[in-house]
Amino acid sequence: MAIKKMWGGRFEAAGAQWVDEFGASIGFDQLMAYEDLEGSLAHVKMLKHTQILSAEEADQIIAGLETLQQKLAAGELKFSVANEDIHMNMEVLLTEEIGPVAGKLHTARSRNDQVATDLHLYLKYRLETVISELKHLQEVIIAKASANVETIMPGYTHLQHAQPISYGHYLMAYYQMFKRDLERFEFNKLHTDISPLGAAALAGTTFPIDQHFSAKELGFSAVYENSLDAVSDRDFVLEFLSNASILMMHLSRFCEEIISWCSYEFGYLELADQYATGSSIMPQKKNPDMAELIRGKSGRVFGDLMGLLTTMKGLPLAYNKDMQEDKEGVFDAVKTIIPSLKIFSGMLETAKVNKEKMLAATENDFSNATELADYLATKGIPFRQAHAIVGQLVLEGLKTNTSLQAIPLARYQEIDPKIGADVYEDLKAYVAVKRRHSYGGTGFDQVKRQIDLAKQDLAK
DSSP states (O other): OOOOOTTGGGOSSOOOHHHHHHHOOHHHHGGGHHHHHHHHHHHHHHHHHTTSSOHHHHHHHHHHHHHHHHHHHTTOOOOOGGGOSHHHHHHHHHHHHHOGGGGGGGTTOOHHHHHHHHHHHHHHHHHHHHHHHHHHHHHHHHHHHHTTTTOEEEEEETTEEEEEEEHHHHHHHHHHHHHHHHHHHHHHHHHHSEEOTTOTTTTOOSSOOOHHHHHHHHTOSEEOSOHHHHHHOOHHHHHHHHHHHHHHHHHHHHHHHHHHHTSTTTOOEEOOGGGOBOOSSOTTOOBOHHHHHHHHHHHHHHHHHHHHHHHHTTOOSSOOGGGGGHHHHHHHHHHHHHHHHHHHHHHHHHOEEOHHHHHHTTTSSSTTHHHHHHHHHHTTOOHHHHHHHHHHHHHHHHHHTOOGGGSOHHHHHHHOTTOOTTHHHHTSHHHHHHTOOSTTSSSHHHHHHHHHHHHHHHHO
């Protein structure tokens, strides 16, 4: 049976139930129930403050909204598809609590500025949680890097051994990525912390409202300057989804390497049991499932961003029903990135670092070839010539299974008599890493400097 809508005055017929279900958003926008009640309380307090409603009427509505807040917290509110969305559901529930005076709550307000307000509030609160979890991850990275400044591992380009580096240096590279993520989310707060309440449907209102009063009630730092923009802007959501996508890309890259490092072939890391799973058929297996899940979940967050970009790209001003599609992607991204950050932090913090295996991987891999070329350059050989000489020595070594540090001194002195026994010191992986003290390099002093700066960043 079709139900007459609260907005149905100019309609002669009501839609079928299945049509109502297609158009309804209560199945997901009930996640903004808390924010919807908060926005309504701020609005009615503003109506009382400006004397648009009498104090008696406003107080009745306030009391009813506060009762709904208590029932929401207790899990006692029931929502109906027949009432379409969280806004109409709350108005019906309020009417059941206090009677027809509830209808005065919607004075000088539209669902257009109401939903925009709810979404701003929802994202504003979740941004704080995202930022907090990001900072915790950064703290974990700093602690792990501090414990591994002198842990030597191969550095890679093209997934080929390139030069030996500090594992602490490797970790601090990800710290920098997450620092940029944090800065992006902090900037996102600027565009989220704006109140659209009072823009009404699109053109503002003839009532003498005070938008700055309601904005202050809700803790917003500013009010939209243009009512059309206020109800149609979803840039703050797109920024969030873009930031979330970049964050998930960083987590995915990190997970990709953790998955590799945990493999038998590498053996650099071992995950704690609580962040791994076994096999139903192979008793020996310890699978990095949490890392794989985080890597996989990056795709759904990318999809959330692309979905909203596609929805918004052709919309004329101001509000369009298409914009109902703005929320599920946000809810999904929030539901994805916060636990991903929590899981990843715990996984990294508890991972065992196999320092001996990392160091051993640098012993006979020719990743010290640049050290030898640099050494030859210090003896006056032009670097390009030195590069060619070392390349020939590597080729010889590969054919004879002889590492650079195993080549006899006599062979080196055939190249240049000035080459001394000190060349073998320079070819040690530990020394090669320690000596790379250019700014931002992998040298131990530079890694410690990076860690100190990171600690200062987080302390601000």
